[in-house]
Amino acid sequence: NKHQKSKVLFEDFKDYDLSPQLFFVFLSLKDMLLSLILTTMFEHPLFQTILILILTGFMIVYLLLKKPFKNTFDFIQQLFFEVIGIIVIICAFINIILDTGEFEAFQARVNIGKLVIVANMIFNFTTGLFMFYMIFQILREAYKSLIAKKSPTSSIPKIQKPSSAPSDG
Secondary structure, three states: OOOHHHHHHOOOEOOOOHHHHOHHHHHHHHHHHHHHHHHHOOOOHHHHHHHHHHHHHHHHHHHHHHOOEOOHHHHHHHHHHHHHHHHHHHHHHHHHHHHHOOOOOHHHHHHHHHHHHHHHHHHHHHHHHHHHHHHHHHHHHHHHHHHHHHOOOOOOOOOOOOOOOOOOO
16 A cells, blocks of 8 residues: 555566566666667677677566566567567677678678568557557447446346235235
8 A cells, every 4th residue: 555656667567576566677777778788889789789689688588487467468569579679689680790791791681671671560560559459448448337337227236016916805
């Protein structure tokens, strides 16, 4: 009860251990480190990409081992975002290796570029589907709530009228 005001940060996560409850903290730390790496290490793309790959890999392992979300849909959604992210990072990593080794590999670069574009399209399309699904769920719950309010008081038991049986009087 003393943490009611901050429950919005923790209510969607399992409560069997502290690690699922810290998902929001882990995700925030990952995002802050990602921003720090991107802004400070731009002159070292190989090292930068390796660190980002490690961060994303740790997040995927954490999600798979701890399964911090109560709702399976939330888990699948977060895992999807991390997997798409790691695909793009691996593509960048391969391109950086090609650059570092001064390999021409024109067709490989074209294919990698196409993969990044396809991953981006899948990301955008699937994110839209996630949003439509969530909107559908909200509308469905609102409709159910509205119907429950409009229906006759189904929770109050009905009182039956006494039967008009002839009396022996």
